[in-house]
Amino acid sequence: MPANPARITAVDTYDIRFPTSRELDGSDAMNPDPDYSAAYLVLRTDAGDGLEGHGFVFTIGRGNDVQVAAIEALRPHLLGRVVDSLCADPGSLNRDLIGDSQLRWLGPEKGVMHMAIGAVVNAVWDLAAKREGKPLWQLLAHAEPEWLVSQVDFRYIADALTPDQALELLRQGRQGAAEREAVLLEGGIPGYTTSPGWLGYSDEKLTRLAQQAVADGFTQIKLKVGADLEDDIRRLRAARAAVGPGIRVAIDANQRWNVDEAVEWTQALAEFEPYWIEEPTSPDDILGHAAIRKAVAPVKVATGEHVQNRIVFKQLLQAGAIDVLQIDAARVGGVNENLAILLLAAHFGVPVCPHAGGVGLCELVQHLSMFDFVALSGTTQDRVIEYVDHLHEHFVTPVVISRGHYAAPTAPGFSAQMLPESIAEYSYPDGTFWVADRTT
Amino acid sequence: MPANPARITAVDTYDIRFPTSRELDGSDAMNPDPDYSAAYLVLRTDAGDGLEGHGFVFTIGRGNDVQVAAIEALRPHLLGRVVDSLCADPGSLNRDLIGDSQLRWLGPEKGVMHMAIGAVVNAVWDLAAKREGKPLWQLLAHAEPEWLVSQVDFRYIADALTPDQALELLRQGRQGAAEREAVLLEGGIPGYTTSPGWLGYSDEKLTRLAQQAVADGFTQIKLKVGADLEDDIRRLRAARAAVGPGIRVAIDANQRWNVDEAVEWTQALAEFEPYWIEEPTSPDDILGHAAIRKAVAPVKVATGEHVQNRIVFKQLLQAGAIDVLQIDAARVGGVNENLAILLLAAHFGVPVCPHAGGVGLCELVQHLSMFDFVALSGTTQDRVIEYVDHLHEHFVTPVVISRGHYAAPTAPGFSAQMLPESIAEYSYPDGTFWVADRTT
Numbered sequence: 001m002p003a004n005p006a007r008i009t010a011v012d013t014y015d016i017r018f019p020t021s022r023e024l025d026g027s028d029a030m031n032p033d034p035d036y037s038a039a040y041l042v043l044r045t046d047a048g049d050g051l052e053g054h055g056f057v058f059t060i061g062r063g064n065d066v067q068v069a070a071i072e073a074l075r076p077h078l079l080g081r082v083v084d085s086l087c088a089d090p091g092s093l094n095r096d097l098i099g100d101s102q103l104r105w106l107g108p109e110k111g112v113m114h115m116a117i118g119a120v121v122n123a124v125w126d127l128a129a130k131r132e133g134k135p136l137w138q139l140l141a142h143a144e145p146e147w148l149v150s151q152v153d154f155r156y157i158a159d160a161l162t163p164d165q166a167l168e169l170l171r172q173g174r175q176g177a178a179e180r181e182a183v184l185l186e187g188g189i190p191g192y193t194t195s196p197g198w199l200g201y202s203d204e205k206l207t208r209l210a211q212q213a214v215a216d217g218f219t220q221i222k223l224k225v226g227a228d229l230e231d232d233i234r235r236l237r238a239a240r241a242a243v244g245p246g247i248r249v250a251i252d253a254n255q256r257w258n259v260d261e262a263v264e265w266t267q268a269l270a271e272f273e274p275y276w277i278e279e280p281t282s283p284d285d286i287l288g289h290a291a292i293r294k295a296v297a298p299v300k301v302a303t304g305e306h307v308q309n310r311i312v313f314k315q316l317l318q319a320g321a322i323d324v325l326q327i328d329a330a331r332v333g334g335v336n337e338n339l340a341i342l343l344l345a346a347h348f349g350v351p352v353c354p355h356a357g358g359v360g361l362c363e364l365v366q367h368l369s370m371f372d373f374v375a376l377s378g379t380t381q382d383r384v385i386e387y388v389d390h391l392h393e394h395f396v397t398p399v400v401i402s403r404g405h406y407a408a409p410t411a412p413g414f415s416a417q418m419l420p421e422s423i424a425e426y427s428y429p430d431g432t433f434w435v436a437d438r439t440t
Numbered sequence: 441m442p443a444n445p446a447r448i449t450a451v452d453t454y455d456i457r458f459p460t461s462r463e464l465d466g467s468d469a470m471n472p473d474p475d476y477s478a479a480y481l482v483l484r485t486d487a488g489d490g491l492e493g494h495g496f497v498f499t500i501g502r503g504n505d506v507q508v509a510a511i512e513a514l515r516p517h518l519l520g521r522v523v524d525s526l527c528a529d530p531g532s533l534n535r536d537l538i539g540d541s542q543l544r545w546l547g548p549e550k551g552v553m554h555m556a557i558g559a560v561v562n563a564v565w566d567l568a569a570k571r572e573g574k575p576l577w578q579l580l581a582h583a584e585p586e587w588l589v590s591q592v593d594f595r596y597i598a599d600a601l602t603p604d605q606a607l608e609l610l611r612q613g614r615q616g617a618a619e620r621e622a623v624l625l626e627g628g629i630p631g632y633t634t635s636p637g638w639l640g641y642s643d644e645k646l647t648r649l650a651q652q653a654v655a656d657g658f659t660q661i662k663l664k665v666g667a668d669l670e671d672d673i674r675r676l677r678a679a680r681a682a683v684g685p686g687i688r689v690a691i692d693a694n695q696r697w698n699v700d701e702a703v704e705w706t707q708a709l710a711e712f713e714p715y716w717i718e719e720p721t722s723p724d725d726i727l728g729h730a731a732i733r734k735a736v737a738p739v740k741v742a743t744g745e746h747v748q749n750r751i752v753f754k755q756l757l758q759a760g761a762i763d764v765l766q767i768d769a770a771r772v773g774g775v776n777e778n779l780a781i782l783l784l785a786a787h788f789g790v791p792v793c794p795h796a797g798g799v800g801l802c803e804l805v806q807h808l809s810m811f812d813f814v815a816l817s818g819t820t821q822d823r824v825i826e827y828v829d830h831l832h833e834h835f836v837t838p839v840v841i842s843r844g845h846y847a848a849p850t851a852p853g854f855s856a857q858m859l860p861e862s863i864a865e866y867s868y869p870d871g872t873f874w875v876a877d878r879t880t
Contacts, residue, residue: 020503031541062542067507070552073502101471102502108695108746110724111551112510150523156722157700159731177461255548259599282596286726286752287758306548311724318727346674364856 006083010122011075014040016392016418017061017428018359019437027200029226029256035061036391038055038359039068039116039294040418043123045083051130055123057115058330058358064428070116073103078120087128087204091151093321094121094336098153110308113341114333119332122364136335137370141177145170152340156311160318165178166343166356173376180374187382188405189366189373191387192220194357196239201222203238210242217404218385220248220275226256229268236272245273252278255306259288263295276300276324283307289321302326305355309333310340315392317348324382328355329364335414342372352377357388362399363415366406394422446487446523451515452562455508456478456858457501457868458799458831459877467640468587469666469696475501476831477868478799479508479556480858483563493569494794494856495563497555498770498798504868510556513543518560527568531591534561534776538593548744550748554773561774562804566854576775576854577810581617585610592780596751600758606783613816614787620814628845629806629813629820631827632660632690634797636679639664643678647850650682657844660824662689666696669708676712685713692718695746699728703735723747729761742766745795749773750780757788764822768795769804775854782812792817797828802839803855806846834862 021033037060043053057067077096097117098109106113129136140148149167193216196209206223213221214429224238225232233250239249252273258263262280277299281288283306293301304326307313315321325345327338345352350370354365362385369385375382385406392398396417399408409415425433455516461473477500493520497507517536526533537557538549546553569576580588589607632657636649638764646663653661663679665672672691679689691714695704702720717739719726723746733741744766747753756762765785767778785792794809796802802825817823825846832838836857849855865873 034542060542060545063546066510066513068545070506089474102474102500105500105554106503106507112546112553156698156725159728258596286747287755288599308550309724311722315725315727327847379496399541426847
């Protein structure tokens, strides 16, 4: 190590809120009026290379300030860290943060404090990938299996997946990885779109957007359900008519139901052949999901965007409770915990179809799916990344969707960086948008 | 309603921290140096009766400020509420807070935001009981079963317990309630003590405190374990020698182990006949607890102080994962959710032995156990409340322990109120203790 190695010098935070509730974008059975927001942070260093690490938690409005406060509570763990060693081993930070016994009391490993840890850890991965000059998916796909295993915390999951088993999965994943990387760079990997299906949209808008989705090359769309059964029947019929029989139509209840309701409601919609029912009940209810899955087959059961950590995912897999595992890039403890979850899914043979949308979730999670395709599961069969066409314009390297596929990012980093002018405009409550909003 | 009914006029918050880490009080395998703290709030009204509602979240130091910020995020839900209707139906507030869709994103129903909801809801119950002129246990024990059922949120638990089943349990609980109330007022209900068993204590101190516990009338003590097996064997042998065969000795690993380790370690301590193994692994691991319970019987399995909500408790009961259910007064969404959990426990026939200690947890949770004894389970068989003799001096109506029993509080309220001088001294960072600490 040099005498004066570069260190982390600042953890700057921002409370960023977009007024999305005014258009009913993002409205569903549990979230009638979200204001898509980000509790955002920038890691700065004294390396003199101009590189920063960006990360964030996605929230839907109120409480974004609490999430920012949680990120700020982690600042002492970051300041003064040597950048080289931090970026060479983000897992060391992950372990320190998860293991801070006083902060652990506020979870453990769940909710506001855990999401804050995820944002900080993700910012380190963004910085590490920028320094490496690679997009994050490529950094991960090119990494040695032994190193990837060292990045995973096996506490509480070793009864389902041992480090040796994980290593074996990653070694198998290397076979043919170069060919798959070429395929990925050529054509991307499949997405599906939720844009037609928000509850607040009219049937006419739903039909138009569903037809547009098919014309755009998507082979799957998704509809929000769960507020009113008659409405859902009408909307699902309209969607099926709009897209025809060859397109998958998933439905998403956003946790609206009890177990019995989930079964009855899903069965009542079965004639329209929904591909999966997403979040039929509480994300905490492992046994409930198992019961629902048994009752609604062949409709598949999907969940994950609100699943708090690898321990709950482990049990969903152990209990045979899900057909589709939906990781989220900003819910769990960052890339390290998502590596654990991807490995668990591969071990149990369950496809991963990430949750995305919100603010920047598409930008982040594409990297994890691309790593999964290139160097772990090795397939895109039954694997699609959610796509929603909101708010991408605020990012420096927004996702690129082409013929229903996510194109592989080539810019170094985790695609997490927001434009400075967007941060200035939508910072709450003192950004230019919010100031103007109050005075008009 | 009168023309100008009394309303909530203020939600004042305090970040209170005690420097407990300096004495190793509270040290265990996962929490080597806790600074027992409270994110504390006071509800004020314009009723002119001098009554306030007090509530808090217990934390162990860092992050207490984040917890305070979460409580403050709930302020808009409280200000201006009519005191009469709020206190007549705390469940209405509980539903509003749990149902705030934007804040819900930060859980849902777990971690920092959920504990903040619990603190606010508990403060309303404190105010309601003061206005009623009764200690909270008595308010609950005297309440109509129908009203108690109306206070419970059955969402996500109705597959295990319906409102009708809950009503029937509460009606049965009324039989003989007056006699049990007299028994309670006469002799209290049993406690057990963790004071001898902190990991940081010497064997000599452990032995002395264990003997003292028996002399004080306790029939159960508890030891922290999980850091080092040889140490645990030595400490458990010393404890068993100190108390003799007739006293129950529980052990507590504070989530230290994976499933396999939990089984092996507990079996290695079995010769000392531990009564229960508490928190053998992650509180999120329902299936893990079930596997451990099967393997370590007849040692009982206990957990709950970190169990995030009624949905996880439901599954622990459905899966037959626990012998002992440990509610905590300040982890879940307040009295309303703890009513749901007590009802679930009664329905499954599992005894409730609350977690306590920390700051004020004994003061709060005794009310829930006393309600359970008088008007729900109707028995103290295998039911004990944890007792730790720390920090009670900071409360206006501290717990009273006599011959190993918690005496029934008679002062109106939830026993949640801290002395103003304690708040002034230990407020962080500007209380007199912390200011003096920095300047010496």
